[in-house]
Amino acid sequence: MEPGEELVTTSSQASVGAEQSPAGETAVSLQGITKAFGGVTVLEPTTLDIRKGEFFSLLGPSGCGKTTLLRIIGGFEHPSGGELLIGGQPMLGTQPYDRRTNMVFQHGALFPHLTVAENIAFGLEMSRKPRGAIDRKVAEALDLVRLDGFGARRIDQLSGGQRQRVAMARALVNEPEVLLLDEPLGALDLKLRLQMQDELKRLHRAIGGTFIFVTHDQGEAISMSDRIAVMSRGVIQQVGSPRDVYEKPANRFVAEFMGHSNFYTGQVGRREDGAGEVIVNGRPFPCTIPPGFAVGAPVFVALRYERVEVAPPDDPGFGLDGTLVEEAYLGPTVQRTIDLGEIGLIVSDTANNGRERAMAPGSRVRVRWLADSPTLLAP
Ligand SMILES: Nc1ncnc2c1ncn2[C@@H]1O[C@H](COP(=O)(O)OP(=O)(O)O)[C@@H](O)[C@H]1O
Numbered sequence: 513m514e515p516g517e518e519l520v521t522t523s524s525q526a527s528v529g530a531e532q533s534p535a536g537e538t539a540v541s542l543q544g545i546t547k548a549f550g551g552v553t554v555l556e557p558t559t560l561d562i563r564k565g566e567f568f569s570l571l572g573p574s575g576c577g578k579t580t581l582l583r584i585i586g587g588f589e590h591p592s593g594g595e596l597l598i599g600g601q602p603m604l605g606t607q608p609y610d611r612r613t614n615m616v617f618q619h620g621a622l623f624p625h626l627t628v629a630e631n632i633a634f635g636l637e638m639s640r641k642p643r644g645a646i647d648r649k650v651a652e653a654l655d656l657v658r659l660d661g662f663g664a665r666r667i668d669q670l671s672g673g674q675r676q677r678v679a680m681a682r683a684l685v686n687e688p689e690v691l692l693l694d695e696p697l698g699a700l701d702l703k704l705r706l707q708m709q710d711e712l713k714r715l716h717r718a719i720g721g722t723f724i725f726v727t728h729d730q731g732e733a734i735s736m737s738d739r740i741a742v743m744s745r746g747v748i749q750q751v752g753s754p755r756d757v758y759e760k761p762a763n764r765f766v767a768e769f770m771g772h773s774n775f776y777t778g779q780v781g782r783r784e785d786g787a788g789e790v791i792v793n794g795r796p797f798p799c800t801i802p803p804g805f806a807v808g809a810p811v812f813v814a815l816r817y818e819r820v821e822v823a824p825p826d827d828p829g830f831g832l833d834g835t836l837v838e839e840a841y842l843g844p845t846v847q848r849t850i851d852l853g854e855i856g857l858i859v860s861d862t863a864n865n866g867r868e869r870a871m872a873p874g875s876r877v878r879v880r881w882l883a884d885s886p887t888l889l890a891p
């Protein structure tokens with residue numbers, strides 16, 4: 513058993529079936545929720561509606577307040593201020609086991625001396641359900657997480673991935689309306705993590721309940737979520753679909769946290785319909801200037817590595833000329849750093865589609881991008 517691989521779930525007696533809901537209905541409503549520990553604020557006033565049935569992720573670096581927010585929703589932490597509604601009901605003062613939530617904790621352990629079935633049945637036993645009903649629910653939960661036949665195994669006879677599934681089954685057996693998942697895949701190796709991501713998505717589709725998923729892994733959040741809240745230092749920076757958050761970052765933090773981008777500072781130089789440029793160190797940097805940026809205004813430009821195309825030096829049409837500084841072969845992609853003179857360095861990440869040829873440092877190249885690829889942000 514590897515430390516950190518195990519999970520523990522709490523069990524709640526509320527066992528109202530999670531059902532598909534009409535679009536737009538709110539499952540969890542945070543209204544100005546704040547939290548301070550010993551006078552230190554870790555959650556600024558947070559207002560957020562999570563819709564019934566959605567897979568919602570709280571994404572952000574370690575220490576930004578994700579677990580605290582999740583624990584407040586689950587009732588394991590009292591907020592310092594604000595209002596929390598679950599299913600339209602005010603929750604403050606309501607114990608975890610009286611909420612329609614179940615939490616899969618980041619750290620903790622399944623009961624190692626109990627079997628898989630006994631671990632899953634634990635919450636149901638506490639609520640004194642009849643034996644037959646308990647056995648049936650445990651069998652259903654095992655089936656949901658694809659562990660049928662494993663009921664009699666001991667926890668220490670299971671792999672890390674199987675243990676995560678038991679933890680999940682233990683939460684799901686109570687049929688929570690809202691499942692709270694605190695980095696449940698964090699301790700797994702990459703391959704198993706990807707597999708468990710698919711499993712979790714499948715579970716979400718099968719159950720149809722609301723999932724609130726905490727992760728610091730942006731790829732995980734992007735691939736799994738209906739919507740993501742990106743957090744930093746106790747503040748939700750942006751809420752949106754994975755595509756919105758990735759392609760239209762609301763501020764510098766989100767732009768820097770999601771993916772890999774080149775960053776420049778400059779002033780809006782020229783704006784025309786569908787074209788324009790930002791002046792970076794006295795040189796024009798072509799990009800669309802969105803409404804709200806006046807000529808001369810200071811701006812911050814973010815351009816994703818994968819949006820930068822490297823062409824031969826004699827390539828006709830738009831482009832900036834530069835010199836290859838270095839090339840890194842990454843397997844699925846090739847990453848090149850190019851010196852653009854006064855503008856500085858620019859990194860390109862190109863899909864290794866079979867047409868990529870190795871380039872020597874010092875090669876002259878032309879780089880280009882679609883005019884609307886750079887994101888402009890107020891500095
Ligand atoms: N019980 C606690 N007492 C004091 N500080 C805490 C406690 N729990 C969390 N914190 C602090 O609150 C901040 C947010 O923590 P947490 O919610 O665990 O972040 P995350 O889950 O995003 O890594 C951190 O600075 C952490 O040290």
Ligand SMILES: [Mg+2]
Binds near residue numbers: 575578579580618
């Ligand atoms: Mg945490």
